[in-house]
Amino acid sequence: MSTPPTPSPADSLAAASADADSSAGSGNVGNSVQTCGPQVSPVPASSPAPAVGDLVVTVINDDDNSKVSGISVQIAGPQSATAQTDGSGVATFSGIASGAYTVSHSSTCFTSASANPTVTAAATTPAELHVCHIHAVLAIKELAFSGNNVVEKDTTGNFASPEWQDGRGQADQAPVAYSIGKKISFAAKFKVSTAPCQAESVAIKGTASFGSASLEWTGSVTVNPGDTEVSVSLTSNNAAGSTVGIFESSDISWQMNPGNLGFAAAGTTRNVLYVTLGDPSGTPNYWTLLDISCRAAAGQTTASGVIANSFNGFTGRAISRKRDGQGLTYWNPSTATCTNTALLLAAADGAGQCGSWAEFLIDMYKVHGITTAEKILIVRTVAAYQASSEGFLVKHWVFDHPPASAASAYTHFVPSQCRTGVGLPGQRNASPPPAFYNHFIVRADGRFWDPSYGAGPFADQSAWENAAIDGLFRAAPGGAPPGNSLQTGFDKSLNAATNILEFWSLTTNSKI
Amino acid sequence: MAEIQKIEFTQVAGQAPAADTLRLIAGNISGNRSVLLVISSMKNRPMLGADTIFSALPAGSSGAAWRTIAMLSEVVPAKLQWDVAPSANGDSEIAFGKPGGAINALMLRSASGTMRALSSAYPLQSFSEPRFARSAAHPPDWLTAVVDNRTCVAFPLGTPSAQCRTLGECAQGLLVHYGPGFAFIFKTVVPGPVRGNLIAPGRLHSAMLDAELRPTGPPAEIFDGTIFEFDADVIKGKLVVLATTPRGVVIASEPSPRAKFLSREYEVPATLTSPAVAGSASGKAILAALDSSGSGPARVVTTEVAIP
Numbered sequence: 001m002s003t004p005p006t007p008s009p010a011d012s013l014a015a016a017s018a019d020a021d022s023s024a025g026s027g028n029v030g031n032s033v034q035t036c037g038p039q040v041s042p043v044p045a046s047s048p049a050p051a052v053g054d055l056v057v058t059v060i061n062d063d064d065n066s067k068v069s070g071i072s073v074q075i076a077g078p079q080s081a082t083a084q085t086d087g088s089g090v091a092t093f094s095g096i097a098s099g100a101y102t103v104s105h106s107s108t109c110f111t112s113a114s115a116n117p118t119v120t121a122a123a124t125t126p127a128e129l130h131v132c133h134i135h136a137v138l139a140i141k142e143l144a145f146s147g148n149n150v151v152e153k154d155t156t157g158n159f160a161s162p163e164w165q166d167g168r169g170q171a172d173q174a175p176v177a178y179s180i181g182k183k184i185s186f187a188a189k190f191k192v193s194t195a196p197c198q199a200e201s202v203a204i205k206g207t208a209s210f211g212s213a214s215l216e217w218t219g220s221v222t223v224n225p226g227d228t229e230v231s232v233s234l235t236s237n238n239a240a241g242s243t244v245g246i247f248e249s250s251d252i253s254w255q256m257n258p259g260n261l262g263f264a265a266a267g268t269t270r271n272v273l274y275v276t277l278g279d280p281s282g283t284p285n286y287w288t289l290l291d292i293s294c295r296a297a298a299g300q301t302t303a304s305g306v307i308a309n310s311f312n313g314f315t316g317r318a319i320s321r322k323r324d325g326q327g328l329t330y331w332n333p334s335t336a337t338c339t340n341t342a343l344l345l346a347a348a349d350g351a352g353q354c355g356s357w358a359e360f361l362i363d364m365y366k367v368h369g370i371t372t373a374e375k376i377l378i379v380r381t382v383a384a385y386q387a388s389s390e391g392f393l394v395k396h397w398v399f400d401h402p403p404a405s406a407a408s409a410y411t412h413f414v415p416s417q418c419r420t421g422v423g424l425p426g427q428r429n430a431s432p433p434p435a436f437y438n439h440f441i442v443r444a445d446g447r448f449w450d451p452s453y454g455a456g457p458f459a460d461q462s463a464w465e466n467a468a469i470d471g472l473f474r475a476a477p478g479g480a481p482p483g484n485s486l487q488t489g490f491d492k493s494l495n496a497a498t499n500i501l502e503f504w505s506l507t508t509n510s511k512i
Numbered sequence: 513m514a515e516i517q518k519i520e521f522t523q524v525a526g527q528a529p530a531a532d533t534l535r536l537i538a539g540n541i542s543g544n545r546s547v548l549l550v551i552s553s554m555k556n557r558p559m560l561g562a563d564t565i566f567s568a569l570p571a572g573s574s575g576a577a578w579r580t581i582a583m584l585s586e587v588v589p590a591k592l593q594w595d596v597a598p599s600a601n602g603d604s605e606i607a608f609g610k611p612g613g614a615i616n617a618l619m620l621r622s623a624s625g626t627m628r629a630l631s632s633a634y635p636l637q638s639f640s641e642p643r644f645a646r647s648a649a650h651p652p653d654w655l656t657a658v659v660d661n662r663t664c665v666a667f668p669l670g671t672p673s674a675q676c677r678t679l680g681e682c683a684q685g686l687l688v689h690y691g692p693g694f695a696f697i698f699k700t701v702v703p704g705p706v707r708g709n710l711i712a713p714g715r716l717h718s719a720m721l722d723a724e725l726r727p728t729g730p731p732a733e734i735f736d737g738t739i740f741e742f743d744a745d746v747i748k749g750k751l752v753v754l755a756t757t758p759r760g761v762v763i764a765s766e767p768s769p770r771a772k773f774l775s776r777e778y779e780v781p782a783t784l785t786s787p788a789v790a791g792s793a794s795g796k797a798i799l800a801a802l803d804s805s806g807s808g809p810a811r812v813v814t815t816e817v818a819i820p
Binding site (some may be wrong): 152155156157158284313333334335337338339340342343346348349353354355358377378382385386388391414419420431434435437438439440473475483485487504506509 | 532554556559560561562587588589590591593610612613615616629632635636639640661662679689703704705706709710711712
């Protein structure tokens with residue numbers, strides 16, 4: 001038995017088309033049933049009656065699922081038309097040609113949206129546009145701190161406000177300083193990257209951790225159409241620090257909440273924060289002083305603690321200036337004319353005399369509000385240094401023994417009988433001068449500190465003398481043997497002398 | 513002041529010792545009215561101390577050699593701050609801050625080498641920036657210095673152990689005999705980068721004082737800009753001030769006491785320090801400075817301009 005061939009799909013379509021054409025105009029297509037109403041005239045095949053339907057577009061705000069009234073909806077396709085949504089958020093397009101349409105809206109208050117319904121003839125086709133309200137979008141732009149102690153950039157001027165600025169390199173963001181217990185305040189300026197179409201209140205929040213302290217800044221700002229930036233004054237809920245400290249990598253994370261929809265990120269800021277024991281008194285708030293002391297005395301809460309621990313920054317004899325990294329040195333003969341903090345911080349080579357180092361330490365205490373430290377002048381006697389007749393030898397000198405017979409204690413000629421050995425190292429200087437007429441140290445908290453050498457504390461004058469000097473020198477009254485300079489040595493150890501120098505307080509201008 | 517169209521500094525001929533400070537002195541030196549360039553250079557001694565050597569050269573001379581006029585040996589090695597002036601006997605004397613380590617005493621060294629401590633009444637204070645009062649007519653009678661980097665004071669040179677007089681808060685000060693009294697020219701420091709190792713930027717002011725150094729009017733700013741160092745002299749009856757600026761130099765002149773200063777800044781393609789000005793025998797202004805541009809020791813440069 002033979003099996004007839006199965007027609008291909010193409011053959012089937014061709015046959016159906018021929019059948020339809022042969023029946024055209026017979027009024028029998030689709031088995032239509034005559035119903036009530038007027039007879040519809042057959043439409044010639046060459047001009048079929050237009051197929052129309054209705055399109056109903058509902059605009060829905062996805063923020064809260066509400067219907068959006070009063071916005072303009074456009075359709076594009078076989079026909080183009082525009083209609084406003086009514087109070088139910090519906091825009092109706094009646095009697096439009098059937099076919100595929102693109103639906104959109106033109107409101108600037110909502111996010112753009114589109115839909116692509118196909119309108120069916122003689123039917124109502126629903127469509128939806130899902131939109132969101134356009135809210136303000138903010139990003140942190142500047143922070144101008146207030147209530148802080150402005151940091152001075154090591155004699156080149158104060159760090160300028162705003163202390164933090166978008167687009168500035170992190171290394172160029174200004175450090176800020178607050179004393180213990182102070183809350184952190186600033187004017188925060190935000191860039192408006194998207195403005196709303198109507199005034200909108202935006203909640204602002206900043207959060208940060210400074211050690212164990214969690215800080216939060218909250219506030220709100222009204223953003224108006226056309227705004228490009230907005231500002232708000234904020235104060236932290238807590239103080240940054242309850243102890244002296246330095247926070248170099250604490251970010252403030254900024255968030256914004258427009259329309260109460262939830263907080264979104266608005267950038268981060270970072271300023272190095274110094275926390276001092278108290279507000280500075282009697283000195284500019286030099287950056288280097290802050291940095292050394294807040295680092296070395298981190299965790300301290302008392303003047304004694306700051307005094308003792310700040311000095312740890314000196315004992316390594318490797319102090320650098322913050323603004324340019326220049327190492328600070330005790331005594332460069334060619335340039336060492338610096339005798340106070342400002343000059344030491346200004347000098348290109350960072351070299352200074354003991355006076356600058358003493359004031360450097362005293363001012364370091366002053367940036368914490370500690371004003372009790374005294375500058376101490378050390379001399380053989382005031383008259384002796386004024387006359388340039390006697391001074392002292394800084395360790396270490398080598399004395400040949402036994403000494404030449406002499407009636408006075410000045411038993412050795414320099415250099416035939418005594419000479420310099422390995423000296424006491426000073427700040428970034430392995431060999432400071434081995435002899436002086438006078439020297440400055442510091443008395444603080446009842447003890448003596450020698451910042452030029454990073455030495456101390458010393459309980460009393462005798463302790464300093466034993467640690468620092470080997471003897472005295474003076475001009476040889478009767479001249480010196482050939483090859484010797486005019487100074488003769490005085491071996492402190494031989495003479496078992498104590499307190500052979502005078503200590504003078506420059507606070508009271510009196511001998512201690 | 514009529515405009516000076518052009519200033520060109522030229523290097524002094526001959527090999528100058530490595531100089532760290534320069535001064536010009538004018539007066540009857542060795543019997544002749546002349547202007548001398550004086551420079552200092554420091555040399556450390558092997559074990560203890562340093563020597564500061566002072567050398568002089570007549571301004572405008574060609575082919576002459578620098579002549580050592582003094583040497584100061586100090587136990588404590590440090591760059592000296594000093595000034596030089598013609599003395600009554602036609603020689604020169606030097607004022608300087610004696611390095612003590614912590615405190616610098618103010619000393620006066622005569623041409624014969626005799627030392628005198630001017631600051632002996634102030635043993636706990638340190639002195640810097642010594643300057644003799646400038647006068648074309650007679651040897652200096654006052655010496656100014658800055659105490660503890662804060663206050664300018666003046667010591668009378670004719671009265672041993674006299675108390676000093678306070679002139680004002682400043683970083684650098686200079687008295688110039690002018691009219692019936694003095695002009696006090698001074699610099700106050702402003703924040704900013706230093707020139708060289710430690711020449712702070714500042715503003716330049718003047719105040720008129722009577723013969724007893726009492727102010728006769730409020731201070732006035734001489735130049736509306738930043739300066740580093742300055743010098744001043746009276747030339748043909750006019751007070752002339754020369755100062756270094758970030759761009760070059762400024763020359764300011766006051767035609768008569770209390771008249772308004774006229775100033776003009778000139779660009780100089782060099783880093784100048786130690787500016788000095790003095791009137792020449794012909795009435796022109798001799799300008800001198802150290803040129804620290806480039807590597808190597810500073811060069812002594814001078815020029816001469818007319819002050820109309």
